[in-house]
Amino acid sequence: MDFKTYIRDIPDFPKDGVVFKDITTLLKDAKALKMTSEALCQMVGDQKVDKVVSMESRGFFFAPILGVHFNAGFVPVRKKGRLPAKTVGQTYNLEYGTDTLEIHADAISPGERVLIHDDVLATGGTALAVCQMIESMGAQVVQCNFLLELGFLEGRKKLEGFKVKSLISY
Incomplete structure (x- = not known):
């Protein structure tokens, strides 16, 4: 297709x-x-996945579907101040300034295998921040999955050291 x-x-x-x-x-x-x-789902193959983590908001469309497929939980990452319980945060650089993403502190356990999914890989800053947050919680990022990749923005370079796959590339 x-x-x-x-x-x-x-x-x-x-x-x-x-x-x-x-x-x-x-x-x-x-x-x-x-x-x-x-x-x-096929892009992940037969890797063991404990949690699928995704950033708001368009990443939320496919992440729960991936979670169901891999018999894994879905964990949302949101902008600072939007999650109700205790959170872990990661600040990252934007073109002009910074932003902070948060995840519930009890959402990921040490040793878990995490699939990160988002709709678009652009500059890579958001995905890198989430990878760093997951690793700081003692979990392993098994792969970063994207629906679209805007290759001309070279976001993949920021994710060096992580397995990265995209369904559609521009």
Whole structure:
């Protein structure tokens, strides 16, 4: 299946000069949704996965599906202040400034094998922050999975040392 045919380009969103990759056109098509879910699972192979961790918000579409497939739990990572219980945080650099992501402190146990999933690998900063957070909790990142990769932004370089796979590359 040519997954790219289900991705819509939105020029100048969220700001001028950016071409946004809209995945809602893929999500609304039952066949494409099923095939995408299966392909994302196949990218992981037969690795043991205890938890699937994903960043808000578009990563949340496929992460629970991956969790069900691997008989693993789903753990959301959110922006600072959006999780109700005790959290562990990781601050990372943005183009202009910093941001902080958080995960519930009791969501990951030492020794667990974690699959990280997000919708897009762009500059790699968010994914690296999550990898660092998971490792700081004593768990192992088995793979970083992405629906889309914007290769021209070279985010994969930031994730050197981690196994990285993307279903669709631009």
